[in-house]
Amino acid sequence: MNNLYTNKKIILKRLFLILSAFFAVLSAKGQSEDGIKLDVPRLVPLSPTATAMVKYQSYPVDHCTGVPNITIPLYDIVAGEVTIPVTLSYHASGLKPKEGSGYAGAGWTLNLEPSIARQVIGVADNDYYGWFDRYFSQNTVPGDERDRLIYYGEMVDNKRDTRPDKFTYKLPGGGGSGYFSDRSSPLITVPHNSDVVRYVESDMNITDGNGVKYLFNGVHETMNDIITRWMCTSICSARYPHPTLVSFQYQTLQNQWEPSAYYNLNDRLVFDERDKDGSPKLYLMEQKSGGNNYYQITAGRSSGSSSLPNANKESVSSYVANMSYPSGSYCAEGRMSTTRLAQVNFMGNRLSVSYKAVGEVPNNTSVLDKMQVTDENGELVRTINFYVTPYNGKTSLTKLDSVRISAPGVESQTYSFRYVGVNSFPSI
Secondary structure (H helix, E strand, O other), X not given: OHHHHHHHHHHHHHHHHHHHHHHHHHHHHHOOOOOEEOOOOOXXXXXXXHHHHHHHHHOOOEOOOOEOOEEEEEEEEEEXXXXXXEEEEEOOOOOOOOOOOEOOEOOEEEEOOOEEXXXXXXXXXXXXXXXXXXXXXXXXOOOOHHHHHHHHHHHHOOOOOOOOOEEEEEEOOEEEXXXXXXXXXXXXXXXXXXXXXXXXXXXXXXXXXXXXXXXXXXXXXXXXXXXXXXXXXXXXXXXXXXXXXXXXXXXXXXXXXXXXXXXXXXXXXXXXXXXXXXOEEEEEEEEEOOEEEXXXXXXXXXXXXXXXXXXXXXXXXXXXXXXXXXOHHXXXXXXXXXXXXXXXXXXXXXXXXXXXXXXXXXXXXXXXXXXXXXOOOOOEEEEEEEEEEEOOOOOOOEEEEEEEEEEOXXXXXXXXXXXXXXXXXXXX
């Protein structure tokens, strides 16, 4: 009996110490923050073409997903044991807010060059505090209690990595996605496949199930200093690595991107509170790029025959509103570099791609114009014309009206498309 009583006292004492430490942490955090604290993930945007590529891997065309297979064959690049079907495909999953148009039009993707896209989750894996270096001394949990609070706070604020980035890739015969466990190990594909994807310094390479090697060297899409997409520069044979069977050339474009271009910075949250006497108190938080505005909503006088009173909006501080919400700084902004395919060389043949501008300022944008294929003697083999136009004058989103495929001595083939609600299409 005495032994049972002693054990009970020990358990209660330990429970008291645990609860004391827990409330101490809450107190330390609460002294510097107001009431409700909401955290949002750090957003590092992808280019519209990279977003479209990722969509096909995360939301595949399949009878089970209900997404129909809408594909137009344009040309086949054949170089030894490598075959690249050049196609246009439409993903019928619909458009999302802030989702831009690719060069072939909204929802349309030109399937040609292999690439690897990265969705940064928290901190980029290769950063100083990234996933690759999580076991190094700078990323271990400190022994001091105050330093531990700072350490865990930096995790919450996306200054230290807690999860690996997601990598998605596309090859001529398929693709996949997965995560790196560390810098030197190959990508763990989910679901598993026979492709071997490796991270080499700032470049990458893939060896597919047939032994064909794809090199992603030196051509990247970036957001500030973060690489968000690796472009394939060459394809080599499994049996004969030299010479290169297929090589790709790109144009790199520099853009200044604001968060509003890819993230809705006009989000509004309404918080419903109760005063001590039980009367309702409404607060409105409006998120802006330069900071957040807080308002208290009160009922005014009724107007006209309506029984509902007008609402008055009074500006208050975050302290009075008893809430704290992250500002737009959680969304990466600054210099974004994007790429577009310029030329493909294969076995002495050449496929060249040209672009044109459509729309009026400020909604003007670049779209595909045409592709031309010439043989080793410089003779024209195939011409593919793209007819891409804006939905209307209020948006930069574009639509593919038609595509025409022609070759010398052969009757041309045209695919045309009709869209509903063109004039009412929103600017999102």
